[in-house]
Amino acid sequence: MDSRPIGVFDSGLGGLTALRELARLMPEEDLIYFGDTGRVPYGGRSRETLIQYARQDVAFLKTFQPKAVVIACGTVSATALDVLTAENTFPIYGVVESAARLAAARTQSRKVGLIGTRASIRSGAYERALAALDPAIQVYPQACPLLVPLVENGRFRPGDAVTEQVVAEYLTPLKEAAVDTLILGCTHYPLLRDVVQSYMGPEVTLVDVGAACADWVATSLEEHGLRCGGTAPGRRQYYVSDSTEDFAYLASLFLGQDITDGVAQVDITRY
Amino acid sequence: MDSRPIGVFDSGLGGLTALRELARLMPEEDLIYFGDTGRVPYGGRSRETLIQYARQDVAFLKTFQPKAVVIACGTVSATALDVLTAENTFPIYGVVESAARLAAARTQSRKVGLIGTRASIRSGAYERALAALDPAIQVYPQACPLLVPLVENGRFRPGDAVTEQVVAEYLTPLKEAAVDTLILGCTHYPLLRDVVQSYMGPEVTLVDVGAACADWVATSLEEHGLRCGGTAPGRRQYYVSDSTEDFAYLASLFLGQDITDGVAQVDITRY
Numbered sequence: 001m002d003s004r005p006i007g008v009f010d011s012g013l014g015g016l017t018a019l020r021e022l023a024r025l026m027p028e029e030d031l032i033y034f035g036d037t038g039r040v041p042y043g044g045r046s047r048e049t050l051i052q053y054a055r056q057d058v059a060f061l062k063t064f065q066p067k068a069v070v071i072a073c074g075t076v077s078a079t080a081l082d083v084l085t086a087e088n089t090f091p092i093y094g095v096v097e098s099a100a101r102l103a104a105a106r107t108q109s110r111k112v113g114l115i116g117t118r119a120s121i122r123s124g125a126y127e128r129a130l131a132a133l134d135p136a137i138q139v140y141p142q143a144c145p146l147l148v149p150l151v152e153n154g155r156f157r158p159g160d161a162v163t164e165q166v167v168a169e170y171l172t173p174l175k176e177a178a179v180d181t182l183i184l185g186c187t188h189y190p191l192l193r194d195v196v197q198s199y200m201g202p203e204v205t206l207v208d209v210g211a212a213c214a215d216w217v218a219t220s221l222e223e224h225g226l227r228c229g230g231t232a233p234g235r236r237q238y239y240v241s242d243s244t245e246d247f248a249y250l251a252s253l254f255l256g257q258d259i260t261d262g263v264a265q266v267d268i269t270r271y
Numbered sequence: 272m273d274s275r276p277i278g279v280f281d282s283g284l285g286g287l288t289a290l291r292e293l294a295r296l297m298p299e300e301d302l303i304y305f306g307d308t309g310r311v312p313y314g315g316r317s318r319e320t321l322i323q324y325a326r327q328d329v330a331f332l333k334t335f336q337p338k339a340v341v342i343a344c345g346t347v348s349a350t351a352l353d354v355l356t357a358e359n360t361f362p363i364y365g366v367v368e369s370a371a372r373l374a375a376a377r378t379q380s381r382k383v384g385l386i387g388t389r390a391s392i393r394s395g396a397y398e399r400a401l402a403a404l405d406p407a408i409q410v411y412p413q414a415c416p417l418l419v420p421l422v423e424n425g426r427f428r429p430g431d432a433v434t435e436q437v438v439a440e441y442l443t444p445l446k447e448a449a450v451d452t453l454i455l456g457c458t459h460y461p462l463l464r465d466v467v468q469s470y471m472g473p474e475v476t477l478v479d480v481g482a483a484c485a486d487w488v489a490t491s492l493e494e495h496g497l498r499c500g501g502t503a504p505g506r507r508q509y510y511v512s513d514s515t516e517d518f519a520y521l522a523s524l525f526l527g528q529d530i531t532d533g534v535a536q537v538d539i540t541r542y
Contacts, residue, residue, distance in 0.1 A: 037316075038310070038316065038320050039309070039310050044423070045308075045309065045513050045514075046513050046514030046516060046517075047514075048514050049309050049512075049513045049514060145420070145424050146417075146420055146421070146424060146426075146433075149416070149417055149420035150417070152315070153416050153417060155417075161436065162417075162433060162436055162437055162440070165432065165433055165436065166433055169433070241320075242316050242317050242320045243316075243317030243318075243319050243320060245317060246317075269540040
């Protein structure tokens with residue numbers, strides 16, 4: 001039994017979709033969320049800058065003495081998990097491996113689509129993870145740089161003509177390749193689930209990387225005897241690097257409920 | 272005569288459209304450009320964070336002992352010019368006032384449209400500048416948060432269905448209001464000139480804030496006896512806060528020519 005909190009971070013607020021799943025599976029755990037809203041988005045930045053930002057994000061979470069850290073960011077998971085793991089003693093969970101495992105288990109045709117930011121796709125991390133699980137799987141990767149801006153501007157609902165057109169454009173080659181499983185390789189994308197499912201068709205399985213990761217984290221903490229073991233609802237604390245003024249609106253979109261706990265601002269460059 | 276360089280900065284590489292105009296009008300001046308590519312985009316951030324970032328940008332440029340600094344960024348010009356001017360002894364030029372002057376001089380109907388980032392529009396800076404020049408001018412402001420991501424992804428050319436649709440959506444109320452002048456209040460937007468002109472019609476005057484600012488800077492430096500007075504071509508130096516690897520491609524889009532001078536990376540958080 002371990003009552004220390006679980007740290008969770010993302011470039012911005014998209015990672016709250018993963019936090020929501022963690023809270024659903026482990027309601028009694030204390031969760032500390034950091035969203036780097038002063039430097040979002042990460043998806044177009046270089047590997048070098050991503051690693052620097054991720055190190056600072058983890059350094060901030062370490063001030064809470066976490067028992068584990070979850071990288072609720074597809075881009076950081078795909079580019080910096082190895083570096084962060086090597087530098088820390090507690091377990092660090094990224095979204096790539098758990099999503100790859102779920103996709104490999106679900107695909108029948110062994111044709112798996114993958115959408116993510118430019119940096120995620122460029123990293124090749126999902127391809128490597130899938131190849132290690134089943135070398136026969138063919139991966140169809142597609143960088144989708146406009147999806148994060150669309151989601152961050154609240155434009156993710158079916159009927160938004162611009163979003164539907166952008167999604168169709170990005171997904172055309174994946175649909176033509178007849179993938180039967182599609183990894184939504186960014187924690188912003190669950191909000192686009194309806195638009196994506198509608199374009200791809202109901203027979204395509206969508207893998208939500210945040211939900212897959214939360215499943216894995218819960219299992220892994222259990223196996224390592226790191227669950228808190230209490231029954232009282234855990235505390236949720238939210239930190240961001242930009243002003244907190246717009247936090248409540250966006251956070252409620254990603255969490256699917258209003259935030260009642262407080263949020264505080266952090267100068268992340270000090271870490 | 273003053274041979275010190277002119278410093279120019281922007282959140283990213285959009286400000287190169289202003290640098291291009293400065294270089295055209297004053298080819299013999301030395302120009303130092305800083306693009307904060309590690310933290311771009313600025314347009315959705317809070318005033319507090321914008322001021323912090325802008326202070327660091329100016330502090331970096333000050334290491335070159337500039338005779339003047341140009342804020343080649345609509346968002347910073349609209350939110351932080353007063354603060355930066357109060358803190359420094361050399362002249363600092365923003366894009367708001369010069370664009371307002373040009374728009375006020377050109378409009379016949381006294382109906383002026385304004386497009387910019389969320390932070391620029393929220394600041395009300397253009398409305399104040401226009402009201403000071405002519406209180407009878409009616410301003411029609413429109414925040415366009417998706418235009419910077421579209422331009423940064425190279426999607427600014429006529430025929431791009433997504434971009435044309437987004438532009439039409441943003442500009443519909445301005446066209447319906449029958450504005451005869453439209454301020455392109457962000458240094459990324461000159462790349463969208465053809466798409467915007469095509470939608471608004473040839474009779475609407477587009478005001479390029481970077482070009483208007485460059486005109487004003489050249490005149491002002493002349494008046495203050497701050498021109499360098501030489502005839503040899505000035506040096507151009509480029510600095511960015513993210514890796515320099517993608518710089519050449521994007522920079523050539525904004526500058527309209529290939530960059531032959533070097534580019535270096537800066538840790539902007541140290542300033």
